[in-house]
Amino acid sequence: xxxxxxxRRVTITxxxxxxQVSTTAVSKVLRNAYGVSEAMRAKVQAAIxxxxxxxxxxxxxxxxxxxxxxxxxxxxxxxxxxxxxxGLTEQIGPAGYQAIMVQAGGTDPKEERRAVDALVxxxxxxILTIAPALAKAELEEIGGGTPTxxxxxxxxxxxxxxxxxxxxxxxxxVVEHLIALGxxxxxxxxxxxxxxxRATALLQTIRARTYERVMTxxxxxxxxxxxxxxYTEEGGYEGAKRLLARTPRPTAIFAxxxxxxxxxxxxxxxxxxxxxxxxxxxxxxxxxxxxLAHISLTSVDQDGAIMGRTAGRLLLERIEGxxxxxxxxxxxxxxxxxxxxxxxxxx
Amino acid sequence: xxxxxxxRRVTITxxxxxxQVSTTAVSKVLRNAYGVSEAMRAKVQAAIxxxxxxxxxxxxxxxxxxxxxxxxxxxxxxxxxxxxxxGLTEQIGPAGYQAIMVQAGGTDPKEERRAVDALVxxxxxxILTIAPALAKAELEEIGGGTPTxxxxxxxxxxxxxxxxxxxxxxxxxVVEHLIALGxxxxxxxxxxxxxxxRATALLQTIRARTYERVMTxxxxxxxxxxxxxxYTEEGGYEGAKRLLARTPRPTAIFAxxxxxxxxxxxxxxxxxxxxxxxxxxxxxxxxxxxxLAHISLTSVDQDGAIMGRTAGRLLLERIEGxxxxxxxxxxxxxxxxxxxxxxxxxx
DNA sequence: CAAGGTGTGGGTATCGTTACCCATGGCCGC
DNA sequence: GCGGCCATGGGTAACGATACCCACACCTTG
Numbered sequence: 001x002x003x004x005x006x007x008r009r010v011t012i013t014x015x016x017x018x019x020q021v022s023t024t025a026v027s028k029v030l031r032n033a034y035g036v037s038e039a040m041r042a043k044v045q046a047a048i049x050x051x052x053x054x055x056x057x058x059x060x061x062x063x064x065x066x067x068x069x070x071x072x073x074x075x076x077x078x079x080x081x082x083x084x085x086x087g088l089t090e091q092i093g094p095a096g097y098q099a100i101m102v103q104a105g106g107t108d109p110k111e112e113r114r115a116v117d118a119l120v121x122x123x124x125x126x127i128l129t130i131a132p133a134l135a136k137a138e139l140e141e142i143g144g145g146t147p148t149x150x151x152x153x154x155x156x157x158x159x160x161x162x163x164x165x166x167x168x169x170x171x172x173x174v175v176e177h178l179i180a181l182g183x184x185x186x187x188x189x190x191x192x193x194x195x196x197x198r199a200t201a202l203l204q205t206i207r208a209r210t211y212e213r214v215m216t217x218x219x220x221x222x223x224x225x226x227x228x229x230x231y232t233e234e235g236g237y238e239g240a241k242r243l244l245a246r247t248p249r250p251t252a253i254f255a256x257x258x259x260x261x262x263x264x265x266x267x268x269x270x271x272x273x274x275x276x277x278x279x280x281x282x283x284x285x286x287x288x289x290x291x292l293a294h295i296s297l298t299s300v301d302q303d304g305a306i307m308g309r310t311a312g313r314l315l316l317e318r319i320e321g322x323x324x325x326x327x328x329x330x331x332x333x334x335x336x337x338x339x340x341x342x343x344x345x346x347x
Numbered sequence: 348x349x350x351x352x353x354x355r356r357v358t359i360t361x362x363x364x365x366x367q368v369s370t371t372a373v374s375k376v377l378r379n380a381y382g383v384s385e386a387m388r389a390k391v392q393a394a395i396x397x398x399x400x401x402x403x404x405x406x407x408x409x410x411x412x413x414x415x416x417x418x419x420x421x422x423x424x425x426x427x428x429x430x431x432x433x434g435l436t437e438q439i440g441p442a443g444y445q446a447i448m449v450q451a452g453g454t455d456p457k458e459e460r461r462a463v464d465a466l467v468x469x470x471x472x473x474i475l476t477i478a479p480a481l482a483k484a485e486l487e488e489i490g491g492g493t494p495t496x497x498x499x500x501x502x503x504x505x506x507x508x509x510x511x512x513x514x515x516x517x518x519x520x521v522v523e524h525l526i527a528l529g530x531x532x533x534x535x536x537x538x539x540x541x542x543x544x545r546a547t548a549l550l551q552t553i554r555a556r557t558y559e560r561v562m563t564x565x566x567x568x569x570x571x572x573x574x575x576x577x578y579t580e581e582g583g584y585e586g587a588k589r590l591l592a593r594t595p596r597p598t599a600i601f602a603x604x605x606x607x608x609x610x611x612x613x614x615x616x617x618x619x620x621x622x623x624x625x626x627x628x629x630x631x632x633x634x635x636x637x638x639l640a641h642i643s644l645t646s647v648d649q650d651g652a653i654m655g656r657t658a659g660r661l662l663l664e665r666i667e668g669x670x671x672x673x674x675x676x677x678x679x680x681x682x683x684x685x686x687x688x689x690x691x692x693x694x
Numbered sequence: 695c696a697a698g699g700t701g702t703g704g705g706t707a708t709c710g711t712t713a714c715c716c717a718t719g720g721c722c723g724c
Numbered sequence: 725g726c727g728g729c730c731a732t733g734g735g736t737a738a739c740g741a742t743a744c745c746c747a748c749a750c751c752t753t754g
Contacts (some may be wrong), residue, residue, distance in 0.1 A: 027713095059409060059739095064711070076428065082424045220380070294616060297640055371705075374742055381702095409742090
């Protein structure tokens, strides 16, 4: 350990001495606890300011709260997560809470579990998991130990809260849009679930099933074409290459996420085809980059900021003692841009 | 506090009882400390596995290490940061360390300081700050208290380590490339520094100065045109709009970061101009999306994974006791793509 | 064979904070 | 006027782990 001229931290005892009161009194002021006179509060606050005292979160964790919310991200490449995080921070910051993030490292449930455990070991007061691939039983175990909000899954649970967008509505919007444009050979790129059990709760499953349902409802069951890769650029590229190799070729590709749509655009271009001339492409998430003129991707917009804010509010409520489970759903909207158009040869 | 059927955590005492040894012995096994026989290690490990024990990081923090590295990110929208983080994780993971991230919330030094303090309060063993806007004095204060690596700044410090790419080389590559293509009216979009002091250490400053220097060296000093906004899509859009309004219009725009280049592309397109027909555009960072056929942005590649790995290595070394300061520099390379071409009217 | 080294295990104080409970004094109501 | 309530402040024992030091057995060496 480097101990050069590392000066000692200011502790609650220093503050207590300086203000001529007990550490208990200081602690009460810090926590806004009951039983503190206005004079006491002022005196202690003055000492805190004077000494530049900050509570030691690790010490707090031994007895009380850490005022920390842990966020589990699958990775930090998806710009949509940034909106969620901004909403979360906006909500919990004023209450004195700090968000810390850990990367789950892909879609491996083992890695994800390790990452959640890292948060639990650090004694966070609440956990927000974003689109976790974990089994529901594991999520419930986590939720049983720490207030938890799960974002982006359609499970219903009694021990944790859910925040999600209505993926069924979103996927329907896209497929109906493409069909309305005149497309019939519409393909879909989805993400594999490496779960061992039923994955009906995963958003990629909902999006894929809805695609199949809407196609079927329109009598297009024979044109269903799925590529099961992943919601990444690589996945979109790989999936599109496979779909484009089919005969007859699809005239539209609905990628389950914008990230995958970017890869799709690259594959289409590489195949010497144009968007939307030869192939229409649509995504899901409405990431900022999708708005750029050069990409101009038709996509489904879900309000990440609201989802993040809500997740924060639900966590604070649970930390304060709520035990009933809540489910909050956002209705998405379709944003049509230049990446989708009627198929060649349509009227 | 929710205390429904929250079962007690397995502690080191439980493990010690179960293995019929002292807690000290268990602690030694956990830390791989000296003075443990092979038999003892096996016995304790068995008890740990059997009980599913995990050390309580907060309790550890009171006396020893937390095995946690804190990462300060300006925000999580820049995909380049993901590469850095992947490199870091790859390096520190096998050593038993976990990375936690906090968002600094823009370029406000106050917010940044708050975020770093949050890490310090959580007793992380080391801190990696990515392109911080903090004053050098503050960074040194932090480095004096916790092993610190600063990424993306050109300061030289005796108390923290630096990891950076040679921004002078990178910027020179871009400007020379554009000049070689035949451009003369080359503009640059840079990021404002809200620092009160000299900002010569900030990478945006180096990139901007180098741009000016190379222009001057080629006798193009009269054509220097700077837009001072920020390294974001919005900043690039805004900056490009201003630059395009000039008379005569520039024929090439060098955006100091890919994110800003995306905004530039949007502004160029919106102005009814084409890339690279009317305007060449180049960026810096070589983000993955820049490789997409639809964007195909000429950019400067800096190897984020290596930078992240190196930062991790340096932090581990410092935690182990190194006190001398180290500076690690990566030499960037230029990746030319279709967004740059000779100006209209050039031979 | 004594003296000292070495390898291994354990006892205990301690980190900074809060939960829990007790002490005190003023005030109220009967 | 007295019992009891309330508001306020403080004392103290934890929380779970590790740093530090000591105890002991066994081995080496002169």
